[in-house]
Amino acid sequence: VQERRGPIAALIREARAAVGHWEYMDRDCVVPPLVLRGRRAGDRYQPVGAPGSKALADVLADAKVPVGERGRAAVLCDRDGPIWLIGQRLGERVKLTPATRTVLRVEVRESDDPAR
Secondary structure: OOOOHHHHHHHHHHHHHHEEEEEEEHHHOOOOOOOEEOOOOEEOOOOOOOOOOOOOHEEEEEHHOOOHOOOEEEEEEEEEEEEEEEEOEEHHHOOOOOOOOEEEEEEEOOOOOOOO
16 A cells, blocks of 8 residues: 555545544564554654664654654554654554555544543
8 A cells, every 4th residue: 555646545644634643554564562652762663665764753853843742752663663653654664565464453542531
C-alpha cells in the first residue's frame, strides 16, 4: 500500500485526519511485545520511503513540530525498537507490502480518564 497514489490513499488520509492517529502494519514483521512510550535520546528508525534510519528528533524537526511539543512525542516500539512515531510516518520495517499476509491496525487515542 502506497499512500501517495490513487483514490483509496486520499480516503485513508482523510480518515486519519478525522479520527485520530492510526496506522496499518504488517503483523508478521512486528516483534511483540508492543510498547507505547515517550521519545528517548538516541531513538532511531527508518521512516517509510526514507533511504536510511533517522533520529526521531530529526524526523520531528523535519516535520516542523514545534520544539515545545517534541518532548511529548509518543513512540510505538516492538522488541526490535521504534516502529511508529505517532502522528508521523510508520517505520519501513513494518509497512504493508504485496507480500503482507496479516494486517495489524493500531489506533492511539487519548484516554477520557484524567488519572491516566
